């Protein structure tokens with residue numbers, strides 16, 4: 644079974660990614676980062692979630708802010724707790740006594756060639772781990788991120804939140820040389836939980852009802868702020884290549900992060916041109932392809948697959 648480590652900022656869709664990974668993959672750890680709220684809150688939320696799901700999975704707390712020191716939180720969409728909309732249980736454990744950066748390195752060393760790292764919050768922990776241990780990229784089977792977009796952004800007209808929070812960190816990840824998958828807003832916004840889906844969850848067991856409450860809150864915030872009609876399941880999409888690979892299609896192409904201070908800061912520049920000849924005078928090529936970029940999704944089957952994991956949580960977890 645594929646081993647995966649989730650680096651996250653729960654977060655409604657992060658919470659869903661933790662459950663989805665635990666249902667279908669070998670989840671070896673959860674590391675936390677600032678993003679949807681402060682790192683203290685996202686860590687507390689991660690601990691509550693592993694408690695709710697009864698997971699025997701270590702949680703390691705990570706960075707409180709980005710490499711450039713200018714912190715931004717996503718409370719606008721995820722509420723004061725970072726996961727408003729349902730009451731989660733008090734954590735039955737504490738975060739382990741190791742920083743997320745060291746835990747990521749340790750897990751990659753322990754599971755050389757087997758571990759997929761899934762950053763689904765700002766990429767600061769992962770960038771610092773890559774900087775601290777230059778062999779890390781070669782130890783990983785891959786890095787599968789939720790972040791960026793090939794079309795419009797959500798935090799600026801062109802930048803997606805996880806990248807926008809720490810573009811310098813994203814740049815380190817995209818230049819790391821590790822096999823890379825990127826699923827961005829162009830795909831994840833199609834993976835939307837509807838009002839009817841929320842009702843289906845609300846009619847389920849205790850875990851399903853908690854997720855129903857979370858999606859209801861998130862859907863309403865996305866409606867108010869972005870005019871969307873569904874709750875986007877951004878973060879679980881990063882796991883799809885290892886669970887139901889046929890549901891998201893990817894294209895291998897060059898991706899660079901815009902680091903300037905202007906309006907394009909944080910943009911994921913994806914070279915979707917299909918240049919057929921080498922050097923031309925006026926047509927500039929980018930570097931070689933470094934990333935599999937998500938370009939298409941079977942959205943309804945994917946939402947149903949994620950909802951099934953939530954509704955059948957007890958059955959699935961007992962079988963594992």
Ligand code: BDR
Nearest residue numbers: 654656657763804805877
């Ligand atoms: C990303 O930002 C957060 O709001 C979500 O958890 C997701 O990781 C989407 O832009």
Ligand code: CA
Nearest residue numbers: 654657763764
């Ligand atoms: Ca997230």
